[in-house]
Amino acid sequence: MSELLIVLLLLAAAIIMFAINKPRLDAVALIMLTALPFTGVLTMGEALAGFSDSNIVLIAALFVIGEGLVRTGVAQRVGDWLIAKAGRNEVRLIVLLMAVVCGLGATMSSTAVTAVFIPVALRIAQSTGIGPSRLMMPLSVAALISGMTTLVATAPNLVVNGELERHGVEGFRFFGFTPFGLPISVLGIVYMTFARRWLAAAGETKGERSHRPSLADWIKEYKLADREYRLRVTDRSPIVGKTLEELNLRRVPGASIVAIERNGRIIQPTANTEVKAEDIALVDLFAPDANIKTLRLQWGLDETPLSGTYFTDRSQEIGMVEVIVPPNSDLIGRTVVRDKFRTRFGLTVIGLRRGVVAHERTFLNEELKLGDTLLLIGPWKNIERLRSDPRDLVIIRLPAEIAEVLPVPGKALQALISLALVVALMVSGLVPNVQAALIGCLLMGLFGCIDLAGAYRSIDWKTIVLIVGMLPFSVALQRTGGVDLAADALSALTSGAGSHAMLATLFAITALLGMFISNTATAVLMAPVALALAHEMNASPYPFAMIVALAASTAFMTPVSSPVNTLVAAPGNYTFGDFVRVGVPFSVIVLIVCVILVPWLLPL
Secondary structure, three states: OHHHHHHHHHHHHHHHHHHHOOOOHHHHHHHHHHHHHHHOOOOHHHHOHHHHOHHHHHHHHHHHHHHHHHHOOHHHHHHHHHHHHHOOOHHHHHHHHHHHHHHHHOOOOHHHHHHHHHHHHHHHHHHHOOOOHHHHHHHHHHHHHHOOOOOOOOHHHHHHHHHHHHOOOOOOOOOOOHHHHHHHHHHHHHHHHHHHHHHHHHHOOOOOOOOOOOHHHHHHHOOOHHHEEEEEEOOOOOOOOOEHHHHOHHHOOOEEEEEEEEOOEEEOOOOOOEOOOOOEEEEEEOOOOOOHHHHHHHHOEEEOOOOOOOOHHHOOOEEEEEEEOOOOOOOOOOOOOOOOHHHHHOOEEEEEEEOOEEOOOOOOOOOOOOOOEEEEEEEHHHHHHHHHOOOOOEEEEOOHHHHHOOOOOOOHHHHHHHHHHHHHHHHHOOOOHHHHHHHHHHHHHHOOOOOHHHHHHHOOHHHHHHHHHHHHHHHHHHHOOHHHHHHHHHHHHOOOOOHHHHHHHHHHHHHHHOOOOOHHHHHHHHHHHHHHHHHHOOOOHHHHHHHHHHHHHOOOOOOOOOHHHHHHHOOOOOOHHHHHHHHHHHHHHHHHHHHHHHHHHOOO
């Protein structure tokens, strides 16, 4: 009994630290992992056993797969589609936003999908004038509900599933949660279209405009709109097979090749770049005496339709940057042409500003002076390279679009293929879930969707350590009789009240505990109690395990219940009371739905 008391005191200390958020969650888990072996209930090896748990590896692998979807632009494309379809209708925005987040969150971490959609929601708020608070709460609610749709959607599901397997019972199937998650998703969307009105006073501030200029701002400032030309090289062109150095485009005054589009890909032009048939030259024409018609006829080029946005339709591959010439630069007194600027920096000068006015005449032969501001265009990687060597040029402004540049453009299809294979393997049961996820990670790496460094960075190690650090409590409480004691207390509390009342009580306790500690930690603590209760009643363990998993995802009531809530609290300008006001009524609705559906679909 004394051992149980010590374990309970440690658990109470952990809950208090979780509630006050001091120290941070993973630090609390490490403290408990270190302290529990001193009770004599567990050995140090047993306390560390969570690191070898297959579900821990599965959670880490899912973080990597989710990051692959982000890096390749799958999530961003969904966000862009959302903005295009929703327009300025607030109800439609909320419905589409929540539906998309629920869909994506079914196959990637709810925390990751929230992080992806926060800037999307803020951009929508800025462009439509809708308060960010009206969008952030629906976003977090949808992300939490997405955890109820599939087995791999959130860590608590995997924790509960792992507890079933540790008790020698077959775990849930991939879509085992879907019959519960889908109706709750519909209810959540309907609920938030009304509940959003309760948030008006908390967040009617406009989305903050980025302090960075946009590419459109620079196009206007440097008068670039009419300088865009796209010239396609025909198979009859005399320049096919020649290099740019041989062509010497500088003979055409005021014309400069910004990039070459080849087979849908952007190529950075260099002196040794060989021209091929069907290449499309993206040409900047900034001098009035430049005769593009003569150039076309002489070289056998066809004009292609213009975007009207000075190549910003290719902003994933090429970007712009403003730089200033510092005092110690050896560019002072030289010209852009004479210094072979593009060969040296991999970027093309498309604008020069002295003081507040941009030059409208030819400036390639203008001698550069201290303090000159240059506008450069070229591959983002070359722009990034300027940061590492500021001796000759110092970056003063980067465009707002840099935040949306994909690390791995053009790999969205490969990422989707990897994800589809993982889902298919998990659904079919041909291999264990963790093996399916690892296959997906390897495919993401093979296709170049993510590299090893990015994979390690993508894993939320705080979540991993939190789960591993709290898992020993499950074993300790079972060995000291704490789990049986809790099950007996629950059984006595609901004695004679029927199975629905028992499930409702279990749900309520799990959800209330989740108000103060992470929903993952809640699942770790309550899953063994639920299974012990099922064993005591000689009932199926599945409805009891499911009710705990669903209750753990019903973490709508406080900003500390889940990392999802914590992420949206600041952008939405929410108070603790906002989460209570919106979250408590919906939690009651979810409780009622789950208590009806769970014993119906998973008979006791």
